[in-house]
Amino acid sequence: MIHYSDPPILLRDVIEDRAALLGLLERNAPYTPLGGWYRPDVDPDVPTSPMWFQNDWVHADLAVEGCELFLEHPRVMQAARDFYGAEVVLPHSVYVNVMAAIERGGPAHTDNPRFQGRDRSNTPMWLLRTMLWSGLFDEKAIVQATSIWWMNDVEGGEFRYWPDGPDKPPSRHCGDMANTALVGDNHGMFHQVGPVGPFDRGTRLVSQRAELAPAGDGSGDWAVRDRGEVAYRAPLERYRVSVLWKADVYPDEAERARQCAEPLSFEDIARVFDADLARRGADLRFDLGRLEDLAFAGELAALYPEARPVDALPSIFDA
Numbered sequence: 001m002i003h004y005s006d007p008p009i010l011l012r013d014v015i016e017d018r019a020a021l022l023g024l025l026e027r028n029a030p031y032t033p034l035g036g037w038y039r040p041d042v043d044p045d046v047p048t049s050p051m052w053f054q055n056d057w058v059h060a061d062l063a064v065e066g067c068e069l070f071l072e073h074p075r076v077m078q079a080a081r082d083f084y085g086a087e088v089v090l091p092h093s094v095y096v097n098v099m100a101a102i103e104r105g106g107p108a109h110t111d112n113p114r115f116q117g118r119d120r121s122n123t124p125m126w127l128l129r130t131m132l133w134s135g136l137f138d139e140k141a142i143v144q145a146t147s148i149w150w151m152n153d154v155e156g157g158e159f160r161y162w163p164d165g166p167d168k169p170p171s172r173h174c175g176d177m178a179n180t181a182l183v184g185d186n187h188g189m190f191h192q193v194g195p196v197g198p199f200d201r202g203t204r205l206v207s208q209r210a211e212l213a214p215a216g217d218g219s220g221d222w223a224v225r226d227r228g229e230v231a232y233r234a235p236l237e238r239y240r241v242s243v244l245w246k247a248d249v250y251p252d253e254a255e256r257a258r259q260c261a262e263p264l265s266f267e268d269i270a271r272v273f274d275a276d277l278a279r280r281g282a283d284l285r286f287d288l289g290r291l292e293d294l295a296f297a298g299e300l301a302a303l304y305p306e307a308r309p310v311d312a313l314p315s316i317f318d319a
């Protein structure tokens, strides 16, 4: 079992080639508002989205030009090996977040889990998360390292994290974030983005059609265009820019081969849950015919509840 409960490792002066960074950011514009699992049913023409923009630079089917600046960063790779005491670190994802004028924090959360043979491409997210919180599938969990890198310091924009577990007070990374990275376990450790300035007009909302890109007028500003209008503009340095990196981690090559040879089927998942439900004396049984049924998801999740971290900030996505 890989050990992964330590506080994340702080790296400084992470990106040396500033011109390459700016080229990467500019070539991959425009950036679009965060969608995803906590905002499922948004009307695309109504300004309901905070200015939290995101773009993928690397995933299973994508690797943009210049992405190796982050993907194969030697010190980040070494920090991941050191953090887990592991030999095999396989980077698979890089994505960027750009934020401005968000008066409340992001949600306090752990990142979405993956298991051997099971990820969001073939398994409902609610089930992956319930598998995580049940603790019944730890042997099949794919250990993932995360690095978060910050380009700059902005008004607000703290990173709050719970290295001692959700029941203990959080730590904060703030005020000295420019060109630093934290490398650790964001799948096991709760974390949260704090409010992001400017705060003069509260949270500025845009529609899901909004796009963030260089203004292109020689000013150096980046502008948010939403349904034909410029909704916001500011120098790039005043947006909170962070780049996330994720890698699969295995103790060694033999263990990687062994784990990958044993993918979980839905029948395996049902069998493990049913054994535990019976042991608990619960009436519920895992129903393979109800994987898309949110009522079933709620019944199962109620038996394996997620932790709630203490001292979390209010979230923009709270009801």
Ligand SMILES: [Fe+2]
Residues within 6 Å of the ligand: 109, 110, 111, 186, 191
């Ligand atoms: Fe996260």
